[in-house]
Amino acid sequence: xxxxxxxxxxxxxxxxxxxxxxxxxxxxxxxxxxxxxxxxxxxxxxxxxxxxxxxxxxxxxxxxxxxxxxxxxxxxxxxxxxxxxxxxxxxxxxxxxxxxxxxxxxxxxxxxxxxxxxxxxxxxxxxxxxxxxxxxxxxxxxxxxxxxxxxxxxxxxxxxxxxxxxxxxxxxxxxxxxxxxxxxxxxxxxxxxxxxxxxxxxxxxxxxxxxxxxxxxxxxxxxxxxxxxxxxxxxxxxxxxxxxxxxxx
Amino acid sequence: xxxxxxxxxxxxxxxxxxxxxxxxxxxxxxxxxxxxxxxxxxxxxxxxxxxxxxxxxxxxxxxxxxxxxxxxxxxxxxxxxxxxxxxxxxxxxxxxxxxxxxxxxxxxxxxxxxxxxxxxxxxxxxxxxxxxxxxxxxxxxxxxxxxxxxxxxxxxxxxxxxxxxxxxxxxxxxxxxxxxxxxxxxxxxxxxxxxxxxxxxxxxxxxxxxxxxxxxxxxxxxxxxxxxxxxxxxxxxxxxxxxxxxxxxxxx
Numbered sequence: 001x002x003x004x005x006x007x008x009x010x011x012x013x014x015x016x017x018x019x020x021x022x023x024x025x026x027x028x029x030x031x032x033x034x035x036x037x038x039x040x041x042x043x044x045x046x047x048x049x050x051x052x053x054x055x056x057x058x059x060x061x062x063x064x065x066x067x068x069x070x071x072x073x074x075x076x077x078x079x080x081x082x083x084x085x086x087x088x089x090x091x092x093x094x095x096x097x098x099x100x101x102x103x104x105x106x107x108x109x110x111x112x113x114x115x116x117x118x119x120x121x122x123x124x125x126x127x128x129x130x131x132x133x134x135x136x137x138x139x140x141x142x143x144x145x146x147x148x149x150x151x152x153x154x155x156x157x158x159x160x161x162x163x164x165x166x167x168x169x170x171x172x173x174x175x176x177x178x179x180x181x182x183x184x185x186x187x188x189x190x191x192x193x194x195x196x197x198x199x200x201x202x203x204x205x206x207x208x209x210x211x212x213x214x215x216x217x218x219x220x221x222x223x224x225x226x227x228x229x230x231x232x233x234x235x236x237x238x239x240x241x242x243x244x245x246x247x248x249x
Numbered sequence: 250x251x252x253x254x255x256x257x258x259x260x261x262x263x264x265x266x267x268x269x270x271x272x273x274x275x276x277x278x279x280x281x282x283x284x285x286x287x288x289x290x291x292x293x294x295x296x297x298x299x300x301x302x303x304x305x306x307x308x309x310x311x312x313x314x315x316x317x318x319x320x321x322x323x324x325x326x327x328x329x330x331x332x333x334x335x336x337x338x339x340x341x342x343x344x345x346x347x348x349x350x351x352x353x354x355x356x357x358x359x360x361x362x363x364x365x366x367x368x369x370x371x372x373x374x375x376x377x378x379x380x381x382x383x384x385x386x387x388x389x390x391x392x393x394x395x396x397x398x399x400x401x402x403x404x405x406x407x408x409x410x411x412x413x414x415x416x417x418x419x420x421x422x423x424x425x426x427x428x429x430x431x432x433x434x435x436x437x438x439x440x441x442x443x444x445x446x447x448x449x450x451x452x453x454x455x456x457x458x459x460x461x462x463x464x465x466x467x468x469x470x471x472x473x474x475x476x477x478x479x480x481x482x483x484x485x486x487x488x489x490x491x492x493x494x495x496x497x498x499x500x501x
Binding site for chain 2: 072088098102
């Protein structure tokens with residue numbers, strides 16, 4: 001489904017990803033853990049196509065398509081969802097307007113019919129309920145005045161509405177209290193646990209992985225994957241820390 | 250030429266950023282007079298948009314008197330002409346209200362501007378002015394806003410808010426708020442800021458499938474919306490917004 005091969009990327013001439021290779025087949029939830037500065041968020045942004053992140057070598061194939069050849073909005077239409085570590089505020093644009101435009105843009109790009117206002121509203125309310133987000137918040141401007149936890153829930157509501165094939169979730173658990181973590185984790189399971197879908201889950205903590213059980217866990221360090229294992233690797237990291245686990249690698 | 254000497258120059262405060270060279274032959278003394286009787290409500294809109302018969306200069310000078318307890322609401326979109334100017338001189342009587350929402354949009358080397366002089370001549374009057382300017386190319390948008398509060402006009406509440414959005418390098422906006430306050434129990438607020446499209450927000454929208462053009466349109470719409478918030482006629486508000494947005498879409 002997603003195949004990253006020998007990926008090198010830099011920002012402002014500084015190399016961050018340094019030969020990263022990773023393959024995530026359909027049906028797999030793959031967690032990426034790693035110390036600060038390892039390149040986790042850079043990986044997410046490079047996959048999303050953020051301007052300023054330059055790929056200097058390597059390839060990324062998404063369902064057989066060269067992902068790096070697509071513009072960011074084309075990647076979304078192809079089924080890629082990027083969950084932001086710091087969701088962005090857009091004053092003056094309501095969640096409902098933004099998400100309807102986003103969904104219908106994607107559907108148009110895929111040659112599908114646009115949803116009517118009524119159809120979209122029902123979908124948005126259903127997904128808000130799934131994530132226990134007050135539906136009135138959908139009328140508010142995108143992320144404006146939302147708490148850290150509300151922003152992350154709203155990200156997952158967006159994911160539910162857009163129904164992607166593959167999600168790259170960058171520290172979706174940061175800023176969540178224990179109850180919200182469970183709601184968001186359950187949401188990820190409900191939306192993305194599907195034999196036809198895949199998830200790349202970037203996290204620092206084992207706690208989210210107790211809810212969203214990963215099939216594989218990889219450690220990213222200095223811009224490349226240094227070790228891959230099963231869910232037990234995350235527990236090992238939680239117990240022993242990166243230095244000790246990576247020394248064994 | 251003798252008549253050229255009578256034209257305003259950029260040395261004059263109210264014409265500092267104007268395309269004064271385009272005033273030749275214009276009827277500068279042609280002021281429209283609007284008198285609003287006590288207790289009445291008056292609303293008008295001015296739209297300067299692309300037409301079959303384009304005029305290089307569009308000059309509008311309005312002199313408004315708002316009677317006791319009366320309300321005047323003016324909304325304007327300046328989206329065409331090489332040089333477009335709406336100048337409004339308003340005198341507010343006791344307890345009157347003046348509402349102004351203005352939008353300038355333009356590229357190439359066009360100049361579009363609002364010049365207001367709001368005179369709070371009696372106590373307890375209120376005024377609120379919101380101007381949004383979106384420019385590209387070498388286009389210029391100006392807002393020169395004078396607020397005069399005379400000595401006995403206590404309990405005046407006046408507000409002025411300007412924001413400029415520059416879509417391309419080379420475009421410019423100028424904001425000149427000027428407050429002359431001679432009463433001591435008044436509220437006068439003014440703010441001005443200039444910026445460009447938020448690239449982070451653009452990427453965020455792209456990551457959800459929104460094309461760069463649609464993202465720009467949504468953000469420009471949100472930006473301009475403030476100028477029309479006080480217009481409670483949905484149809485007119487949407488028409489004015491559409492004219493401004495279409496101009497931006499057509500040009501970029």
